[in-house]
Amino acid sequence: MTDDQIDVLPDDLNPAGFVGAYLFPDNSRRRWPGAIYLGLAAIAALVYFVATDVAVVNTGWLVGAVVLGAVGIFSITSGWRMTVDEKQALVAAQGAVGFAVGHASAQQVWRGFRSRPTWRVLCYSAEEPPVQRGLVLVDAVDGRILEHLIEENDETE
Structure with missing residues (x-):
């Protein structure tokens, strides 16, 4: 690493300059890459079925289309929209x-x-x-209490 290269955090990740409440990103952002994967899968499948006489087109294109399609579907279906933020989760807990x-x-x-x-x-x-402590799992999609554990706090001196 030379003197003119400096390794620094981007402004949005630098905790020193942070002011205010942190907003957790919503998982529904996973849907965009899923749509891109599905688009690439469609292009790969189209190339496989249309360009059959081209030397570089083989079954790898079809396999790639299937894998990209599966990853795209997974990304879209796991892109849950979060309706419960951390403050609401603390109240529910x-x-x-x-x-x-x-x-x-x-x-x-x-x-x-x-x-x-x-x-x-x-x-x-x-x-x-x-005197007591608790661990609570709160669903971030619908706010249900999934699990909770309450016990005496044995960390006291």
Whole structure:
């Protein structure tokens, strides 16, 4: 690496200049690449069936069309629209654990074969130090509580 090359984060990823609430990207963005894959699959299949006398066209074009089509369908069907943000997930988690929540954090994860977005919420009771803690999984598509676990907080000293 020379002196004129500098490795820096893009402005939207640099936490030092960040002000305000972070907005998690919506999973429905997966639909655009899926549509592109399906378009490429159609072109590859068209080339395979139309240009049969060209030397570079073989069954690899058809295999490529099938693979691109499968990936495109998967991308489109796993492009869930998230209707529950992390704040709503924190509220839903408080209702699921049944105690007043002090500190809490939400993490976006994906579940299942079609990568359904889910909020994983870790929350501690409001006492100081916290007496209880809970882990709640909230569906980011429809807000259902998928699972929850409540236990005594054994991290106290």
